[in-house]
Amino acid sequence: MLGKRISVHVAASLAVLLACLMLAFPAEAFHASLKGLSIWWDVLFPALFPFFVIAEIMLGLGIVHFFGMLLDPMMRPVFRIPGIGGFVMAMGFASGYPIGARLTSQLWTQRLVNREEGERLVAFTTSSDPIFLIGAVAVGFFHDAALAGVLAAAHYGSALLIGLLMRFHGRPGKHTDEYRQPAFTSLLEASPGQPLWRRAFEAMHHARMNDGRTLGTMLQQALASGLSMIFVIGGLVVFFSVVMEVMASAKVMSLFDAAIESVLGVFGLPLPLAEAVASGFFEVTLGAKAAGSAVGVPLVYQVAIAAWVLSWAGLSVHAQIISLLHHTNLRYAPFVAARFVHGLLAAGLVIALWRPLAPYHAALAAFFPVPDMNRPLETLAQHTLPAAGLTFAAVLGASLLLSFCFLIGKRCMKRIRS
Template sequence: MRRRMLPFYAATLFAVTLAGLMLIFPSEALRASLKGVSIWWDVLFPALFPFFVISEMMLGVGIVHFFGTLLDPLMRPLFRVPGIGGFVMAMGFASGYPIGARLTAQLWEQRLVNREEGERLVAFTTSSDPIFLIGAVAVGFFHDAALAGVLAAAHYGSAVLIGLLMRFHGKPGAGNNAQPVPAGSSGPISGRGLWQRAFDAMHEARMKDGRPLGVMLQKALGSGLQLMFVVGGLVVFFSVVMEVMSSAHIMNLLYAGAESILRLFALPAPLAEAVVGGFFEVTIGSKAAGGAAGIPEIYKAAIAAWVLSWGGLSVHAQIVSLLHQTDLRYAPFAAARLLHGVLAALLVLLLWEPLSPALSVWSVLPEPEVTRPVSTLLRHTLPAAGSLFAAMLGVLLLLSFLLSFGKRGMNPRSR
């Protein structure tokens, strides 16, 4: 009984300590709050809110189900998730965290994925958006456009590796609450049959939803706004936590622990500030890594890749808030984030020499500042994210068609 109460006691102690620190350092707490609100309004709101609304509309009209059917021949054997996970993957990579978790939670509510499938999906579709990775980190913090290619290859490449590793998570059929696959839908099928199934799935989903488009849009706007306020509150909260802990010199103890870990892996100890900052919040850790002086660029980039892939406790809290109404567990997600960070850092070290010269073409990039005007962010973020989403979806569809036709060619009954 006492062991079960330990998390409660720990949370209570943390809350009391934080309240005391805010009373001791009120001006620092206020400054951090204003900074968090600025990041939320200038960066997160215009970048995430349109995708929250669009994704819910796509679910309502059945477009997600349409692409899910087309991608099923690829996603099931490769990642052990339904084809609809391919849409979540493309959307998550294009728009960044926490879009992947948001879509996965909606799929679980519609009984389109079970618990193990949802946990696999959230584990590898939670990633940084390309505009932040390229414009803010590579150009804004590191002042090196060529670094964007290495970071992108390491970050998104390791995310795909996490997806392949997570296919071994869970037992086949365990915790199954997903809708059964329609009879006769398994096995290789013709291209015409695949398209017909996709349109049937879209029509069935639209009929099952049944809401007029006006009502659907109203609900999407309401739920999107509600989620954005949750995201904003978490950003402000962690900004205050970091600031008051720094003012109380508590962070120095964490820096010392991080230095010990870095020395264990033969990494420069001065990067401890970036590691600790990134453990709490992505922007703080990435900026600290880029601003570290007197350290080889390769190690700074590796730590930045770890920060981007781990996501920070701020992002973790956002994911937990999205999944709390489902039965998806946090532990597999946390383990996948930690492994994603380690793999991304290792990929930077491995790809540094071969990719750095070849990917110096990343020169035409968005505005490098993290807190830039809303109009500038919208002008760069939405077209770039849309292009990446379309490109990823196109590649996944092509691979799915090739795999489907390949199986059909090997099946004598299909000839």
Template sequence: MIKTMLHPLSITAYMATIIVALMIVFPNVTLDSALRGVSIWWEVLFPALFPFFVFSELMIGFGLVHFFGKILDPFMRPLFRLPGIGGFVITLGYISGYPVGARITAQLWDQGLLNRREGERLVAFTTSSDPIFLIGAVSIGFFHNSDLALVLAASHYSGAFLIGLLMRFHDIKAERLEQSQFSKATTSSISNYRQSKLYAALQAMHQARLMDGRPFSVILQQAIQSALRLMIVVGGLVVFFSVVLGLLTEGHILHMLIITLQHIFQWFGISGSAAEAIVPGLFEVTLGAQQSSLINLSLQHQAAIAVAILSWGGFSVHAQVASLLSHTPIRYMPFLISRIIHAILSVILLYILWGWLGPVA
């Protein structure tokens, strides 16, 4: 009986029932939270993500992904055990922020350019905050301290790079079965790179363009349609989690979670103030990062909590990534584990780098 009650589906059903009950009890909060979610989606996420979604579709259609794949293959395989096209995902993922890395990874899997193992490795360390949000919103907007941006960025993106190095050992047993073929392919790749790297890359791009065969007008139209469908999904998830967070706050459930975490922290000698930012940050990055700047702790500890929240991503981002990968065999669990490790590594790096890159007191 107890096992049935603790089954994941049963827990989800209970949580859904609680949320629906709260929606009935607090209809005004539901409406206000939904409007706030729509506002965030329309004013922030849509202009920030939509161009990148269209741009990634166009680059794949024109074969530019294959061009970068040829150029970067000799570097990506030794470092991350990924094909060269992974460099394209890393670049766009870090520039545009979550969940663009997951989106492009799913596109490359659809094209047959990645396998499941490579996709899981790639999503694990290309899901990060974009520099504009980290610098403009967090450092300047929330902390009112532009000098904080350097140490936040260094710890956050260095942590992501370390996750990439760690993930090269992900699913290593299956990799060893292909080790002999991998060694031959790598040797040949490096040889070709040294001889005529640009010609080989251009040739690969040209062949990919011929295989695609769609005219520019069709590629552009389908890219916009695909990007709009994806933005609707992202918007729906943002509104959903905005409503959930609003209801949990109004129903004092979030407050109960904060108090519980404060007691746990006290056992380990950690200030209970940290829970006031960590609990909202578990659900949503923006709210957690903002709250981290308001808690009664030193700037260094506030920044550590903020970078942990940025690296974790929030359940809202997790849901977006899971939705984008749902039609692929790429699993969510490696991504979840990587987010936890990324948060821990980023905090450690921030404390290490604070003396060199942190704001001057």
């Protein structure tokens, strides 16, 4: 009770302080809100809204359940989550934050994951989308498409490492049978002699029958739900844009820079990167841009800090995740701990992979598109959707292949033992 009262007083004090800063710098706050609104309308709305609608429809049609049954032999022993989490992983890597959290909240609502499984799933499926990593960071901020390879390897590789680490989160042996829909539970417990593909089609059929909505109703509700979510995200983007601007105008960010410089000095990292770390702590785009424009810093450290910013995701994305999960019992503490460790692992992987991947930088650049971030809608049509589709297909295909390998290996071990 005392801790809750203290948190309420702290939140109230911060709100009053923010209001005073906005009154002290009204012009800066207004221009920052316009900038945040432009980012939301030009980039986030066209990039995220289609994925919100498509994910809702795929859940209603049972397609997610179909892939969930196929991926169960791999996802459960490796990540300790149901196979349906493999679809969330592919969608999260392809479309970026906060799609993974959105899908996880829907799975929790449909009783397909429990709290601990949902926390594991959100922890490692919250990642940057490929077009932002390639187009905005590597090309736009660093002006070098060849850096996309090491950035992608560090960012997505460390995300998988987080998934492996998070499998130890929660009590061992805890299952989700009391949370799952009865039809889906019976299919999971079907006899091993029944082919996996048949159980997958039966899972899709049962999910479609249990949903019961017509396609028109499903589309209408998916559009309404997607619009509601995208407006919440837009409000958070505008809010944090204003917060960052008024804090910078009041010279509060300089205090953060000084504190971060002392931490960087302890680890022997270049001090000019303090601004990038401070900005990235609040917002991804500003932090990555500051890392790319740091002067007098070796490129490897600039890219490492950019990887940290992408993996930490900024408090703006954290607020989006909280807003998407507020109706669930999923806790924020495991998520923020995973984000912090993800950032450290991504930065460390950049430094570790820098020399081994250096001879292949030019070759890797040829495989990445070079979008024009000054024309975001055209970029969306030409690069975002194809890149997201290729990423989704690659992650889902690799997961399905591993799942069948796990299934075959399991059956072979049973026959050897028998």
